[in-house]
Amino acid sequence: MKISVALCTYNGSHYLQEQLESIAQQTRLPDELVICDDQSTDNTIEIVKKFATKAHFPVRLIINEKNLGSTKNFEQAIGLCKGDIIALSDQDDVWNPKKLLIMEGIFLTKTNVGAVFTDAELVDKYLNPLGYTLWESIEFTKKEQKRFNNGGSVEVLLKHNVVTGATMAFRSEYRDFVLPISSSWIHDGWIALLIAFKADLVIVPEQLIKYRQHSAQQIGAGSKRDLLITIKERASKLIFGLKIDPNEYLNCFIQYREISAxxxxxxSSINNEKKSYLKSKVEHCYKRVEMPQKRIQRFPIVMNQLIKGNYHRYSYGIYSFVEDLLR
Incomplete structure (x- = not known):
């Protein structure tokens, strides 16, 4: 089994060296490291080139002719990987030395597994622990973890994405299925959900990376943690008559309608239970888009979604219920 690491860079000179060193210190070295740089203007390229001369595995550097953005850059890097397993990497984290070894062991012993992802320790820019884990920050609960282990990955992922790309690896046999990545999605959410329709996803509760949080990163756990806080705050603020951009509901509907199509x-065939979950998610998103402006007309629709359990199954529970009731 060969393992490729797909790493995307963009002005990553502050933290890149530590990440590259953590990859080089893996007890199971990768068979290749594919780095796609998205038009960096700092000395990222020099850091990569210097590292490549000393690495004990091939390092391929691709410098984009134009800026692609994070999602399309990862799409490109994934497409260039030659390994049986593709492990995704951000430019600013630090991996546990056993990360690739543990992931490889799962893929070798469980042939039905399409992807693996782990928890992470959240740290500041100096690698000081923040006191909570990645899964805690996105509220990937013990109940949801148990559901995941019992074959309910699609249901969990349709409520919220719990897979962070920097902690994920997947079999390259699914590459043609997940590419191209929709521009309306972040790459990790798209890849994880699609693979879940075809194969099992395995969760690893160990914190196998130090997931750095800093102001320059494009996507981080802090922003995901803030998302849930924002949902709760928005629901309470609606009481005071504040308006919410209806495009948020429309974007959600477009995303999942796209996944369905x-x-x-x-x-050629989809597990009936998974298909039913996806259909219900799309319908729930559509209901939220098409809510009548008058609250009295909206009330029976909102109550129907609550009674069916759709707010708790596909949104943020009581907070989304209040949001729809009062907006």
């Missing part, structure tokens, strides 16, 4: 086009 994509799976119907790409898959």
């Amino acid at each position: 994509y799976t119907n086009r790409k898959l």
